[in-house]
Amino acid sequence: MFDAMAPRTQPDNLRxxxxxxxxxxxxxxxxxxxxxxAVLDGVSLDLGLRGCTVIMGSNGAGKSLxxxxxxxxxxxxxxxxxxxDLAPSDVMVRQALVFQKPVLLRRSxxxxxxxxxxxxxxGIAARDALLEHVGLxxxxxxxARLLSGGExxxxxxxxxxxxxxxxxxxxxxxxxxxxxxxxxxxxxxxxARKRNVRVILVTHDIGQARRMADDVVFLHRGRIAEHSPAxxxxxxxHSSVARDYLNGKIVV
Amino acid sequence: xxxxxxxxIGEALGLAVALVFSGDPDLLEIxxxxxxxxxxxxxxxxxxxxxxxxxxxxxxxxxxxxxLILMNALMGLPPVVVGLVVYLHxxxxxxLGFLGLLYTPTAMIIAQTILISPIVAALSRQVLEDLHxxxxxxxxxxxxxxxxxxxxxxxxxxxxxxxxxxxGFGRAVAEVGAVIIVGGNIDHLTxxxxxxxxxxxxxxxxxxxxxxxxxxxxxxLGVNAAVQTVRxxxxxxxxx
Ligand SMILES: Nc1ncnc2c1ncn2[C@@H]1O[C@H](COP(=O)(O)OP(=O)(O)O)[C@@H](O)[C@H]1O
Ligand SMILES: [Mg+2]
Numbered sequence: 313m314f315d316a317m318a319p320r321t322q323p324d325n326l327r328x329x330x331x332x333x334x335x336x337x338x339x340x341x342x343x344x345x346x347x348x349x350a351v352l353d354g355v356s357l358d359l360g361l362r363g364c365t366v367i368m369g370s371n372g373a374g375k376s377l378x379x380x381x382x383x384x385x386x387x388x389x390x391x392x393x394x395x396x397d398l399a400p401s402d403v404m405v406r407q408a409l410v411f412q413k414p415v416l417l418r419r420s421x422x423x424x425x426x427x428x429x430x431x432x433x434x435g436i437a438a439r440d441a442l443l444e445h446v447g448l449x450x451x452x453x454x455x456a457r458l459l460s461g462g463e464x465x466x467x468x469x470x471x472x473x474x475x476x477x478x479x480x481x482x483x484x485x486x487x488x489x490x491x492x493x494x495x496x497x498x499x500x501x502x503x504a505r506k507r508n509v510r511v512i513l514v515t516h517d518i519g520q521a522r523r524m525a526d527d528v529v530f531l532h533r534g535r536i537a538e539h540s541p542a543x544x545x546x547x548x549x550h551s552s553v554a555r556d557y558l559n560g561k562i563v564v
Numbered sequence: 565x566x567x568x569x570x571x572x573i574g575e576a577l578g579l580a581v582a583l584v585f586s587g588d589p590d591l592l593e594i595x596x597x598x599x600x601x602x603x604x605x606x607x608x609x610x611x612x613x614x615x616x617x618x619x620x621x622x623x624x625x626x627x628x629x630x631x632l633i634l635m636n637a638l639m640g641l642p643p644v645v646v647g648l649v650v651y652l653h654x655x656x657x658x659x660l661g662f663l664g665l666l667y668t669p670t671a672m673i674i675a676q677t678i679l680i681s682p683i684v685a686a687l688s689r690q691v692l693e694d695l696h697x698x699x700x701x702x703x704x705x706x707x708x709x710x711x712x713x714x715x716x717x718x719x720x721x722x723x724x725x726x727x728x729x730x731x732g733f734g735r736a737v738a739e740v741g742a743v744i745i746v747g748g749n750i751d752h753l754t755x756x757x758x759x760x761x762x763x764x765x766x767x768x769x770x771x772x773x774x775x776x777x778x779x780x781x782x783x784x785l786g787v788n789a790a791v792q793t794v795r796x797x798x799x800x801x802x803x804x
Contacts, residue, residue, distance in 0.1 A: 385701055405707040415702040418720040418803045431712055457802035475706065 462493025579771030613684030647745030
C-alpha cells in the first residue's frame, strides 16, 4: 500500500541493504548540441543527498533538456553524468519524471495508475491510496484526458509516485494552474520530500521556488549562472541575471 | 432506347428489393459465406498485421525505410495476382496441393488474409507511430519493455485500429479477383456476394446481381456507421 508518510522502502541511506545509493549526482562539463547550436554548453552540477533543488531560468534556457539529461532520456554530446556509483542503465528505473505537458494514457484515471503499477510488477492494491493522496479518488472512473490542467498534473504525479522513485523530477508542474491547484501540488511534493524523495523542480514561479527550494540552480543560455542555497539565492543572488530575473526584469 | 434500359433497371431494382425482403435461403447463404470468409480473414490479418505494424512503428533498425516502402507497396496488391499465387500453391500439383484446399472457403480466407494483412500492417504502423511519438519519452521514463510498449500502444490506439480493421474488412468483402480464382464460385460451397454478382450479371440476371449489390452496400455502410458510432463515443471520452 502507498503510505504518503511512510519513509521510502529504500531510503537514500540504504543502511543494511546491498542496494547502491543513487545520490549524490555529479554532472561534469555536459554539452548538448542540436546541429550547430549548443543548447547546453559546459554544464557542471552537483546534487546532494536530500532536499529539493529548484531550477530556474527564462524560457529556452535549457531547463527541460537538463532534466531529461539527468534522467537519461537524452545523452549528452560530451561530458558525464554520474548518479552515485551506478551504471547509467540502473538509474532511470529509480527515478520518475513528470513532464511539462502531462502525457496521460487514453484510459480512465484509475487505469493510468494501474498501468504504471503493473508495468513495475506491483499489484494494483496501492492505486486507491495513491489517488486519495492526490485528491483524485472520486474521479477514478473518469477518462484521464478530460481532467482539468491541475487534475492532470496531480494524476501524472500520482503515477510518478506509483513507481516509488528515489529521485523525482518535476518540469513546471504548476505552470498555468490556479492557486488552489498549485498549493495541492506543492503539498504532495512536500510530502514526497519528507519521505526522503530527492526532488528536482523546474519552475518559473518565484514564490513557489521560495517555498520549496533548499538550493537553486539558475540556468541562463545553456549555462549555469548560479547554484546557491535558497537562503542565499533569494535575498542576495550573486549573478546579475538571477538578480534581474528575481526583480522581474526580462532576462534573455 | 434509353427508356427501355431505364425500365429494365427499374424492374431489376424491384426484383432486388423483393429478393432482399423475401429472405431467400440461397441469397442468405451467399451473404453469410461472404461475411464468414471476410471477417475471418480480417481477424487473421489483424493477428498478423498489428504486431508487424507495431514493431515497425517503434523499431529503429537498418532497412526500416525499405520495409516501409514494401509495406506500402503491398497495400496495393492486385487481388487477381494474390488469387493466382495462392492458386499455384494450392492446386493439386502445387507445393500445398496435398492439403486439398483449393475451391474451399479456407482457400478464400487464405487469399484474403494475404491481400489485407499488408493493409492492416501499413495503416496500423502509421497510427501507432503517431501515438508513440506522443508516448515515447513517458514510456522510456517508466522503463517499459518493448512488449509492454507495444501492448500499451495497441490498447491506447484501439479505436483508431478499429478503423484500420474496417479498412481491411472493406477491401476483403468487396474484392472479387482473389476469391473467384481460389474459390471457383461454386454454388452452395464457395459462392460469395462479389462472385455471385459477377456471375449473375454475365448471365443477364440483373435482379439477383442488384439484390446482392444492395446488400453489399448496406453491409459496408452499416459496418462503417457502427465503427463511426463507437469512435464518436470514444472521442467524447478523449479515448481516441
Ligand atoms: N529536439 C530539439 N531540437 C532542436 N532544438 C531543441 C530541441 N529541443 C529543445 N531545443 C531547444 O533547446 C532550447 C532549450 O529548450 P528547453 O530545455 O525546452 O528550454 P526550457 O528552459 O524552456 O525548458 C530551446 O531553445 C529549444 O528550442
Ligand atoms: Mg521547459
